[in-house]
Amino acid sequence: MDIVPGGVLTLSRDLRILAVNRGISVLAGRPTEELVGRLFDSILTASSRILFQTHVYPALEADGRVEEVFLTMAPASGESLPVLLNATRTAGDDGQVVYEALIVRILARARWERELLALTRQLEEQRGEAQRLTEELAATADDLAARYAEEQRKSQLRDVFMGVVSHELRTPITTIFGLSRIVRQRLDRLQPAELAEHLADLEFEADRMRRLTEDLLVLSRAEAGRLLVDDEPLLMGHLAGRVIEAEQQRAPSHTFVLEMEEHLPLVAGEELYVEQVLGNLLSNAVKYSPAGTVVTARLARQDGGVAVRVLDQGPGIGEQPADRLFEVYYRAPEAVRVAGGAGIGLFVCRALVEAMGGRVWAAPSPSAPGAEFGFWLPVVTDD
Amino acid sequence: MQRQDDGLARDSRVAMLDSPMPSPDVTRRHAVRDGGNPAGRPMVFAHGFGCDQTMWRFVTPAFEPDYRVVTFDYVGAGQSDRSAYDPERYSSLHGYARDILDICRALELENVVLVGHSVSATVALLAAIEDPGLITDLILITPSPRYLDDPPDYRGGFSAADIDGLLQMMDVNATGWAAYLAPVVMGNPDRPELAGELEAAFCSIDPVMARQFAEVTFRADNRPDLARVRTPSLIIQVTNDAVAPMEVGHYMHRHLPDSSISIIEATGHCPHVSHPSETVAAMRAHLAERSERQSTTPR
Numbered sequence: 001m002d003i004v005p006g007g008v009l010t011l012s013r014d015l016r017i018l019a020v021n022r023g024i025s026v027l028a029g030r031p032t033e034e035l036v037g038r039l040f041d042s043i044l045t046a047s048s049r050i051l052f053q054t055h056v057y058p059a060l061e062a063d064g065r066v067e068e069v070f071l072t073m074a075p076a077s078g079e080s081l082p083v084l085l086n087a088t089r090t091a092g093d094d095g096q097v098v099y100e101a102l103i104v105r106i107l108a109r110a111r112w113e114r115e116l117l118a119l120t121r122q123l124e125e126q127r128g129e130a131q132r133l134t135e136e137l138a139a140t141a142d143d144l145a146a147r148y149a150e151e152q153r154k155s156q157l158r159d160v161f162m163g164v165v166s167h168e169l170r171t172p173i174t175t176i177f178g179l180s181r182i183v184r185q186r187l188d189r190l191q192p193a194e195l196a197e198h199l200a201d202l203e204f205e206a207d208r209m210r211r212l213t214e215d216l217l218v219l220s221r222a223e224a225g226r227l228l229v230d231d232e233p234l235l236m237g238h239l240a241g242r243v244i245e246a247e248q249q250r251a252p253s254h255t256f257v258l259e260m261e262e263h264l265p266l267v268a269g270e271e272l273y274v275e276q277v278l279g280n281l282l283s284n285a286v287k288y289s290p291a292g293t294v295v296t297a298r299l300a301r302q303d304g305g306v307a308v309r310v311l312d313q314g315p316g317i318g319e320q321p322a323d324r325l326f327e328v329y330y331r332a333p334e335a336v337r338v339a340g341g342a343g344i345g346l347f348v349c350r351a352l353v354e355a356m357g358g359r360v361w362a363a364p365s366p367s368a369p370g371a372e373f374g375f376w377l378p379v380v381t382d383d
Numbered sequence: 384m385q386r387q388d389d390g391l392a393r394d395s396r397v398a399m400l401d402s403p404m405p406s407p408d409v410t411r412r413h414a415v416r417d418g419g420n421p422a423g424r425p426m427v428f429a430h431g432f433g434c435d436q437t438m439w440r441f442v443t444p445a446f447e448p449d450y451r452v453v454t455f456d457y458v459g460a461g462q463s464d465r466s467a468y469d470p471e472r473y474s475s476l477h478g479y480a481r482d483i484l485d486i487c488r489a490l491e492l493e494n495v496v497l498v499g500h501s502v503s504a505t506v507a508l509l510a511a512i513e514d515p516g517l518i519t520d521l522i523l524i525t526p527s528p529r530y531l532d533d534p535p536d537y538r539g540g541f542s543a544a545d546i547d548g549l550l551q552m553m554d555v556n557a558t559g560w561a562a563y564l565a566p567v568v569m570g571n572p573d574r575p576e577l578a579g580e581l582e583a584a585f586c587s588i589d590p591v592m593a594r595q596f597a598e599v600t601f602r603a604d605n606r607p608d609l610a611r612v613r614t615p616s617l618i619i620q621v622t623n624d625a626v627a628p629m630e631v632g633h634y635m636h637r638h639l640p641d642s643s644i645s646i647i648e649a650t651g652h653c654p655h656v657s658h659p660s661e662t663v664a665a666m667r668a669h670l671a672e673r674s675e676r677q678s679t680t681p682r
Binding site for chain 1: 437536541549556587588601649
């Protein structure tokens with residue numbers, strides 16, 4: 001046994017060293033007589049004692065053997081020594097349980113393993129880093145795509161603005177400019193009826209500009225996320241009566257009818273904005289239905305609020321999805337054919353109504369042909 | 384089912400569960416073995432760091448005629464569902480305490496004797512603090528509330544450098560046992576038979592789990608929790624234990640309310656493995672005394 005290149009030990013049931021070869025005394029840096037009688041774990045480092053007591057010993061006892069366990073010994077010299085331990089549980093000469101253990105020094109292997117471990121760690125870190133970078137890259141790409149989409153949307157919006165400014169505002173300005181010049185140049189030659197007609201036209205065009213300006217203002221606020229509304233209690237019936245009266249004056253070509261349930265509850269909204277919404281819907285109805293037809297505004301209690309439906313007798317909304325009508329860039333093919341326009345009126349309606357906690361919709365008129373454009377606002381609450 | 388009179392305690396338990404698991408999931412996750420006498424009082428055994436539920440097999444047969452005997456593996460140990468390992472949950476001993484409570488609730492246990500070895504003695508204390516209505520007796524085998532020295536007044540037995548050394552050694556053991564452990568570490572799906580071989584071994588532990596468990600265990604300081612325990616306990620201390628020295632056992636006994644201590648003349652940290660009959664005798668004597676006390680004095 002003494003020529004075995006490694007330590008051989010016999011341990012008692014309570015892990016005291018019973019017998020050793022010379023190899024172990026070399027590894028432990030202690031004479032054999034100093035080793036016999038000692039507790040086995042006293043020649044281990046403190047760290048190895050924990051591993052030995054918590055893992056190696058129970059495994060040895062349960063399984064009858066352990067193999068290739070890496071431990072560190074604490075030789076008398078002080079420098080800790082990496083070793084591998086194999087042990088089996090067996091019966092000694094007197095029939096008592098003993099453990100036979102074999103310990104091999106693994107200095108060179110331990111060094112390589114340490115390096116291998118360090119390399120593995122490094123690789124894992126690099127892999128983690130690579131993963132992190134990939135994720136970061138993907139996030140950046142998503143971010144860029146989102147920004148691109150946002151920029152594109154803004155650019156489309158600018159186009160809408162430009163369209164409105166260059167076409168929709170220019171037309172009334174041209175008319176206003178032309179008519180004012182005529183009135184000024186021919187003031188003394190104009191018949192009172194002619195003058196009245198020119199002034200009415202001037203008023204009409206100025207009013208169109210005012211509306212467009214109001215819509216543009218809402219559009220730009222909504223786009224900037226700064227569309228703030230008050231929710232005051234509103235009497236929808238009074239408001240609708242007022243707006244319809246004004247609209248009737250503007251569009252004598254159509255007949256306006258107001259139908260409403262009695263005792264409608266107060267709704268929550270901002271008066272000027274609700275007027276703007278209803279005004280837009282009514283002037284749309286006029287724009288897209290033939291002269292001489294009826295435009296109906298129908299007010300009814302619905303789902304804890306009040307629904308306002310504007311019904312016309314025009315060609316209806318056609319096949320396209322009703323929701324698209326409320327998009328800012330969208331103009332229905334039918335609409336383009338029938339009338340000019342900026343295509344912002346319905347978008348503005350939706351932005352305003354939603355900001356006031358309501359909803360908008362478009363549908364074929366219940367008494368077809370014709371279209372129904374409606375909005376709903378909630379009943380005012382106490383808080 | 385829970386008793387009617389512990390509604391309050393039950394509510395607070397429900398509140399601490401972030402995701403109550405259905406019982407088959409819990410029992411599978413922890414490879415729960417539920418044996419012994421089904422009508423007996425439940426006795427739950429929680430294994431310590433470095434091993435799995437197989438370490439209880441020398442003592443459990445003694446209790447099987449009278450007790451409902453429940454053993455289990457922590458996630459990462461033994462036959463547990465290693466895929467359920469959650470480094471976040473197990474970043475403190477409270478995660479392990481939740482495991483024990485999860486198991487007790489999944490099996491609808493009441494009036495539980497909870498037996499914890501080594502660090503699981505601390506885990507058992509945390510579980511008992513969390514739910515004193517459920518855990519009504521504690522058996523703490525070679526416990527230690529803190530393994531690190533805290534000079535000048537407290538000697539846990541180890542220095543911070545010793546623990547660093549342990550962690551390094553566990554890493555090396557993980558690479559040294561690469562043939563076994565690499566598939567587990569790397570989660571290599573091509574060689575499942577190797578992981579199977581590892582799981583079949585006794586006291587097998589996943590190295591990733593073992594490393595974190597070691598860190599959490601040996602760097603924990605649960606001394607302040609001792610005074611919060613309301614459940615009566617028995618401390619089983621070994622005269623010559625390199626991991627939990629005698630003075631630690633006495634410290635526990637001094638600071639743990641309503642605790643008894645029983646000292647086994649032996650060497651080692653696992654008396655339930657090395658000296659099962661002495662361990663069983665100490666547990667039996669304590670439980671007999673407890674039930675006598677309960678029947679003579681109203682609680």
